[in-house]
Amino acid sequence: MKSIFLTQINNCRWLAACLLPALLASQALVGAEIPELLTCADGTKVTTSGQWEAQRRGEVLELFRAHVFGRNPVDRPADLKFERVVPDAEMLDGKAIRKQIKASFSGPGGQHSFVFTAFIPKSSKPVPAFLLICNRGYENIDPDRVEKSSFWPVEQIVERGYAALAFRNAELDPDHHDGWTNGVHQIFQPDPKLRTSDSWGTLAAWAWGASRVMDWIESEPLINAGRVGVLGHSRGGKTALWCGAQDNRFALTISNNSGCGGAKLNRMELPKSEPIARINKNFPHWFCERFKEYSANENALPVDQHMLIALLAPRLAYVASATGDDWAGQPGEFQSCVLAAPAWGLYGLKGLGTTAFPAPDTPIHSGYIGYHLRSGKHNLTEYDWKCYMDFADKHWR
Ligand code: GCU
Secondary structure, three states, X not given: OEEHHHHHHOOHHHHHHHOOHHHHOOHHHHHOEEOOOOEOXXXXXXXXXXXXXXXXXXXXXXXXXXXXXXXXXXXXXXXXXXXXXXXXXXXXXXXXXXXXXXXXXXEOOEEEEEXXXXXXXXXXXXXXXXXXXXXXXXXXXXXXXXXXXXXXXXXXXXXXXXXXXXXXXHHOOOXXXXXXXXXXXXXXXXXXXXXXXXXOOHHHHHHHXXXXXXXXXXOOOOEEEEEEEEEEEOHHHHHHHHHHHHOOOOOEEEEEOOOOOOOOOXXXXXXXXXXHHHHHHXXXXXXXXXXXXXXXXXXXXXXXXXXXXXXXXXXXXXXXXEOOOHHHOHHHHHHHHHHHOHHHHXXXXXXXXXXXXXXXXXXXXXXXXXXXXXXXXXXXXXXXXXXXXXXXXXXXX
């Protein structure tokens, strides 16, 4: 266990740049013990990528399943099938092909389906792609491009040579605490009474949906399945991290303003940020039942969120914060990246490449973990998308 306070006082630039006076005064921070990323349950210290993959990575993944997000009852359903909702269409002045696909499957509770859209730029070779887990209304992912939202700026994404894919989270599971009687929870575990403390929550169901879109991408010759980024904003960002952690087919995972339960370090108690007690009270369906044991009890949690980011190594990871988003705990989102970086070090790769909290609008893109602090409010904007594409260009082009 390492004291985050010591980590920080060893880093004057970080302190100077970001610590709010209230943060320094926080006794909770001073005492916080951060679970060690690279120490196995049996005390073995991890010093190689081989050890990480053979032992520690699986342990960490299991801790997140058992204590935070819950366990998926099924991976890819045997009868998963994809069909076109409408014929493929040329869009964006002929620059892209639009595909609208319905994914259908069944489980003991019956049949279910959800729809996703893909805009694929015309190209002589398979293109890289971004998949957005959309937690906002349909108008943000308009397949007809009548409504154009910065949440999913298809025109800009296609212009830069990336395919843009999106689906609506609520089609997998409505975003309500409704007793697990609908969505994919009901399909795969029809009797809610049989749920256990580690049964999957709603964020896990959405993440599972993103993996089903990846199943389709793997069958789509126009997309390079080895270069796909999954991203989400806020609750969608928490979901993207859990998706990328479990599904290593995603070469890049992006958390936009994900905050508590996402990129923000739980033990960094920032006065204005969301604590576990609040998220469990307001959104009791997001995590597994056992996560409630950690309400106002952060220090008992056997993981912290830097370990979730570390599960993405050695693939690409990106975390973004916004200056006006104290609720997401920006310094805590950044600090998770700092503490996750040693996982990339095991592979001889640069993680974040710095421990200094950056000034607004100065993205850190030098390693395998990207980070930026955007000026402005809690949102997913064209600026954020530009940063994600710049980062992907740097690694993939
Ligand atoms: C609430 C919630 C956050 C979440 C956000 C969102 O503010 O407390 O945890 O990230 O909604 O999804 O927009």
